[in-house]
Amino acid sequence: MRARVFVTLRKAVLDPQGQAVGQALRTLGFSELKDARLGKLVELEVADGTSKARIEEMCKKLLANPVIEDFSVELT
Amino acid sequence: MRARVFVTLRKAVLDPQGQAVGQALRTLGFSELKDARLGKLVELEVADGTSKARIEEMCKKLLANPVIEDFSVELT
DSSP: OEEEEEEEEOTTSOOHHHHHHHHHHHHTTOTTEEEEEEEEEEEEEEOTTOOHHHHHHHIIIIIOOTTTEEEEEEEO | OEEEEEEEEOTTSOOHHHHHHHHHHHHTTOTTEEEEEEEEEEEEEEOTTOOHHHHHHHIIIIIOOTTTEEEEEEEO
């Protein structure tokens, strides 16, 4: 089975990389863009029957930095 | 309105960063992990009524490298 993990910077944390992307897109003519924020996507292939809690444990231990990042897990 | 863009490496492209994450997780005891691949998540805040096609254009022009990456867009 597969799982997707989304790791995003917390709202209160500055995201200069996202700001650069946003500025670049507006320079390219995408004036409808208001804000851009960058995060990570981790696609995991795990043994069948792996629980969501187990994947959240992976996030807490390695994939996300809980001080500045939030994460969410989606099983597919 | 908000949109999420998922940028992933194409299947045929080697992903050393994902392999490193996978190895690290297995070292931490997550033996149920079979494979890990890393991608990018771009969260966009755009003007109401922006079409999906317009966001796909952003991907083609800046957010993804179509030679080695696939992308998908999700409007929320």
